[in-house]
Structure formats: C-alpha cells, structure tokens
Amino acid sequence: MARKTVLITGASRGIGKAVAFKFAKKGYNVVINCLHSEDRLVQVKKELEAYQVSCLSCMGDMGDMDQCQALFEQVRKQFGTLDVLVNNAGISYIGLLQDMSTDAWDRIVRTNLTSVFNCCKLAIPGMVEKKQGKIINISSVWGISGASCEVAYSATKGGINAFTKALAKELAPSNIQVNAVACGAIDTEMNQFLEEDELIALIDEIPSGRLGKAEEVADLVYHLGYKNSYLTGQVIGLDGGWL
Template identity: 65%
Template sequence: MMKETVLVTGSSRGIGRAVALKFASCGYRIVINCARSTDRLEEVKKEVEALGAECLAVQADVGNSNDCQRLFKEIESRFGHVDVLVNNAGISIIGLLQDLSFEDWNRILSANLSSVFHCTKLAIPGMIHNHSGKIINISSVWGVCGASCEAAYSATKGGVNGLTMALAKELAPSGIQVNAIACGAIDTEMNGFLSEEEHEMLLDEIPAGRMGKPEEVADLVLKLVEAPDYLTGQVIKMDGGWI
C-alpha cells in the first residue's frame, strides 16, 4: 500500500506535536507546520524522522490564505495530495470581551477559524479526486457551552464545530469524513497561565481528577481516522466528564 500523507497544523508543540508523532509511528508521511516557532518545528521534524517517517516541515501562517496556498504547493511538490488533515492550529486570548481589541478579535478569528477554512478548502479537491479523505478538527468544549472571559475563543471554536457538522454533510457523498474533538483541559502550554491554586481548583471540577494528555488526544485522532466511514459529522467531547 502507498503511504498516506497527514498534514497537522500547529504541530511545533502540544497536541499537534503529539498527533504528528503518533501518525509517524504508524507509517504515515508527515507534514508539520507552525507560524513562528521554526526551531521547535525542526526539533519535531527530527523526532518524526527518528521514527522512520518521511517529514516535510513548513513555516506558514495557516490563518493567512497566501501562506496556506504556499504550504499546499510545497505539499503537492513533495507528496502530492493530503489524505488526512488535522486542523489543530489555534491560539487563546483570556479577558473580558469589552477589553478585547479589534486587532485581537481578527487575530484569534484568523488563527482558530479561518485557518480551518483555508486548509480544508485546499485539501478537498485531492480528497474528492480520490473519493476518500479524513478531516479532524481540534476544537474545545468551550465551543459547545462557552466560557466566561474566553468569549472570542469560544466563538471561534463554536464556529469550528458548526463547520464540522455542515461540511460532513457536503462531503459524505464524496467519501470524505469530517469530525471534531472538543477538548477539555489538556496539559499543554496553552494552559500554562494557570497559577498553582487555579490548577488545583480546575482539577477539583474535573470528575477524572486530572488534565488530559496531548498523547490521549493523538490516540483519539488516529482512532477517528481508522473509524468506519459512517462515522462523520461528530463533535466528540474529550474532557474527563468535565462539561
């Protein structure tokens, strides 16, 4: 069998890195990406290659349509089309909505939602041509129920969830599945702003009594890719029973 190609956006750290390494260990060809952390991206590339997988690392802001088109041209030149797209890139901004600047609103919208549109739009033609493909969007439980002081983040993730469900209906006739994972509290740098007291209070709220691990999210991403084709249009919460 020909090796399939997986693109993982925002893969210089955290969940994206864990997903890239998981797929590398399963024999996929890996495309990793980040907007700025090129040193970290090169470290992940070495980790992927150490697992015996081919790897293409591309610095590009997937929230920018021109950067995204350049990314896909490099993928086409090296590997051809994308078989599996994992839309993971994203940022978080904490604070009251009334204090959020117009610039930060556009920045989080670009990073969290427009990036999903850009990559998905460019991945779809190749998937339709092959009548197969998997798109996994990394979302958040705040896209399901909303979070105080994270209104903008919640709005973008709610948009990702809605896009997931709608696009699944569009693409199912073409043999393409679209699903999302609504993550709860995952132990990544994005949650590094929490004080020790806040961290303990958060754990008290989670029935599982702990944060999730990036590797656990990566395991679920792989399971969704390997799941029957009839599983599509789902937003699956992975939050330890929290929400």
C-alpha cells in the same frame, strides 16, 4: 502499499506535536506546520524522521490564504494529495470582551477559524478526486458551553463545531469524513498560565480528577483519521466527564 500523508497545523508543541508523533509511528508521511516556533518545528521534524518516515516542515500562517496555498503546493510536489488533515492551530485570549481590541479579535478568528477554512478548501479537491479522506478539527468544550473571559476563543471553537457538522454533510457523498474533538483541560503550555490554586480548583471540577494528556487526544485523532467511514459530522468531547 503507498504511504498515506497527514498534515497537522500547529504542530511544534502540545496536541499538534503529539498527533504528529502518533501518525509517524503508524508509518504516515507527516507534514507539520507552525507560525512562530521555527526551532521547535525543526526539532520535531528531526525526531519524526527517526521513525523512518518522510517529514515536510513548513512555517506559515494558515489563516493567510497565500501562505496556505504555498504550503499545499509543497505538499503536492512532495507527496501528492493529502489523506488526513488535522486542523489544530489555535491561540487563546483571556480577558473581558469589552477590553479586547479589534486586532486581537481579528487575530484569533484568523488563527483559529479562517485557517480551518483555508486548509479544508485546499485539501478537499484532492480528497474528492480520490473519493476518500479524513478531516479532523481540534475544538474545545468552550465551543459547546462558552467560557467567561474567553468569548472570542469560545466563538471560534463554536464556529469550528458548526463548520464540522455542515462540511461533513457536504462531503459525505464523496466518502470524506469530517469530525471534531472538543478537548477539555489538556496538560499543554496553553494552560500553564494557571496558578497552582487555580489548577487545583480546575481539577476538582473534572470528574476524572486530572488534566487530559496530549497523547490521549492524539490517540483519538488517529482513530478518527484511520477508521470508520460511517462516523462523520460529530463533535466528540474528550474532557474527563467535565461537561
């Protein structure tokens, strides 16, 4: 059987890196992308290739359609169409909304939400042609409940949740499933700004009594990308019972 191909955005570290390794271990061709960390992305590529799979690494801003199209053209030339798309690229912003610049707002919307639109728009035609495909969007519990001092981040993740539900209905007749994973507090670099006392207080709020692991997110993403053609349009919480 021909190998399937997965694209993971924001794959140089954290959740995206863990997802890339999960699919590589399962024998997928892996396409990885990030915007800034080229050295890290090159290292991830080397480590993935140790699993005897093909790996294409591409730097670029997926919130920019021209750069996104360039990546998808490379994917088309090397692998053909995608089987699984994992929209993971994301940045955070901590601070009062009244202090946020319009540039910072535009940046987080482009990175977190416009990138999802761009990648889905370009991935869908090939999936529709094959009458199969999986799209998994990495969201957040803050997209469900909202977080003080993270209004822009919450708005983009809430947008992803609505996007997921709507696109799932649009693509279900073509046997393409679209789901999202609403992550809670995951032990990645994005949360390393927390002081020790803040981290302890956060963990005290989580019924499971710990942060989630990137590998646990990867396990769920792989399941969504591999099985169950009837599961679509869902925003699945992975938060240790937090919300």
